[in-house]
Amino acid sequence: MNYYIRKAAGLLVTLLLVSFITFSVFQILPGNPAYIILGVDADPMQIEALNKSMGLDKPALVRYIDWIAGLFRGDLGISYRYQQPVAQLISDALEVTGSLAIVTLILTLIIGVLAGVWLADHSDKWYSLPLSMLSQVSISIPSFCMAIFLISIFTVGLKWLPSIGFVSFSESPSGWFKSLILPSCSLALGTSAIVIRYVKVSVNGQRKQDYVRTAYSKGLGKNKVMYRHVLRNSLIPVITIFGMTAADILGGSIIVENVFSMPGIGRLISVSISSRDLPLLQGLTFYLALIVVVCNFIVDLIYSIVDPRIRLK
Secondary structure, eight states: OHHHHHHHHHHHHHHHHHHHHHHHHHHHSSSOHHHHHHOTTSOHHHHHHHHHHTTTTSOHHHHHHHHHHHHHHTOOOBOTTTOSBHHHHHHHHHHHHHHHHHHHHHHHHHHHHHHHHHHHHSTTSGGGHHHHHHHHHHHHSOHHHHHHHHHIIIIIISOOSOOSOOOOTTTOHHHHHHHHHHHHHHHHHHHHHHHHHHHHHHHHHHTTSHHHHHHHHTTOOHHHHIIIIIHHHHHHHHHHHHHHHHHHHHTOOHHHHHHTTOOSHHHHHHHHHHTTOHHHHHHHHHHHHHHHHHHHHHHHHHHHHHOHHHHHO
């Protein structure tokens, strides 16, 4: 129990530091937000009135406390560009990015673990070479290049799948799945190739350990030794990569989402930067930090379940 308490306390302290750094960085940026909204030719009285309405006339410490209080209420301010609550914009975009992340991670887990175990078990066979080469190629090709390649085949050539937009699950479950196939495959081919290599190396390393020879000497079958002992002990480095991948995808795949014109977190980040929408950019920065910290926290919890020795230490 102390292990989980320490991890939870570390998560809260990290989020507090991240919130302070995030707020401080956006306070020292040059430029007055009122000029961004009203334009440089605005009347000084209008500028002053807008600064007062947005609370920019208050001391920085007071604004930080107000922002922290807003975080607990789910209030991240109003976007300059969209004139909508930042929390609502992030929530709407998270439906798209979350759906993309779920499908991508499922594909990564299935392809990466199964192919990695198969390669480790047949690494000395000639017919494993094509899969090894394919995983190496998938790592080398950027996700946006893979996206264009898939679009040219399945949209332009075969006309099987859409390449633009996103369909909500509530509107059409089949349309939702079709709109996610190409972008999720564009991301999953690269991430699963990384998982394949880690699983292969980790499984081969574990198979040389003494406990494996002991298990065989007790009469356990090959599959039972592999999936009950070797694979479980091989998951620690794989969990780390999987957690980093989840944080990366949930943080918004900016290029892939723009290639497929998906209104997700990545698209929202690019728009907020180009329009200098500081409240939206500040809210997105905190969201990205939250995703990374929470994913690392979940990875630590999974560590303690897979290998109880970590929790006991």
